[in-house]
Amino acid sequence: MNTFGRTAVALTGAALVAVAGSGAANAQSETQWCTGGDLVISAHRMNKPSANATAHWMRFAPAEGASCKIGGSLSNVRFLDAGGRDMNIPLAGGQTGHYVEVPVGGIHEAAVYVGSQIQGPTVTPAYMLFNLPGQGSLGDLVLVAWPSSIGTIVRVGDVMEPVG
Template structure:
């Protein structure tokens, strides 16, 4: 089922997030459980948001993955087949770059959510998509295809990180 789906340089943000991830074992212990089933699109509320403006040369967005009411599930890795779509649902052919980062798995439930940080240069060609579309990671295969609303313009190319714990 389709669901309608920050900023230092994204590479720096992913590195900072990895360090924060290593230092948050208590939060991980509270938020992870290897017994939780793998997340599907129906298990998640997915939304894209603009991050707070900064003087950084990159514009940031965050894609949040929150558990639907009563759901506990595990998600990790990277999004596949990412596309930015116009209002008619047509692929805008926005170029994407690396920056996925280290593989991690997180368990979403209650107040514990996961995020993907997305960065793009402010001083470049820009486009204003209406939607972002991607395949969730699955276990051994692609997960559900998700299409969610996109909040604002992006510069090109776009750099997308892995699914991870939010950086505070």
């Protein structure tokens, strides 16, 4: 093969690599929406903001090798006792209406903050049951162990990037 032929083959190969590379970049920019299998979800107690309040945060970490995005609010939130029965704890908002989509993958996580006012007795749920946000429909139904007591009126915030 002459020099012209080798140069043409090299240029063609370089063009194919460039086209393949741009396809990979487009695939990365179109990150999938998180499902229950993409996430490791856990609830954690935070320092009490006051004697009359509780604070918790939900950690949405990526499952091994997962990369996705999540945004919006949890739906159908219910607190369950150890036997799996609904404790009928009322929700009193908490959503800010500030919608963001949070990337989850590698070192990136998402969070939901849960607070309650203590205006009487506290209750100690064993679990929190909810639907993840979906795209145009409800997301997966998720059951998460709950770490400590709460007041009997609860506020559940929107999905956001963890604070701090």
